[in-house]
Amino acid sequence: MDKTYIKGSFKEIDGKYGSFFNMSFKLEDLQELANDKGYINLTISKRKEVGQYGDTHSIVLNEYKPKSKDEGVSDISIEDVPF
Secondary structure, eight states: OOOOBOOSEEEEEEETTEEEEEEEOOHHHHHTTOOTTSOOOEEEEEOSSOOTTOOOEEEEEOOOOOOOTTTSOOOOOGGGOOO
16 A cells, blocks of 8 residues: 655754654645544654655554454354364
8 A cells, every 4th residue: 555645844853851843734735635534644653864854754644444343353152162
């Protein structure tokens, strides 16, 4: 499955009280990625190399969808257990 990278800038900054992240992106870019409930699930990962503009992390759209109960493991009854 191809990853959908989020356009923007994502930098880890070391501050006086620890490290934190600065992120900036266009709202319009994110709005079109929202799911049917209006949520956008994102995954942040550290880049192997710092980007051209100092970006230290990448953000991708997390499109994981759990299987419904009908698609998952079926219920097992006591008669199905081999011992």
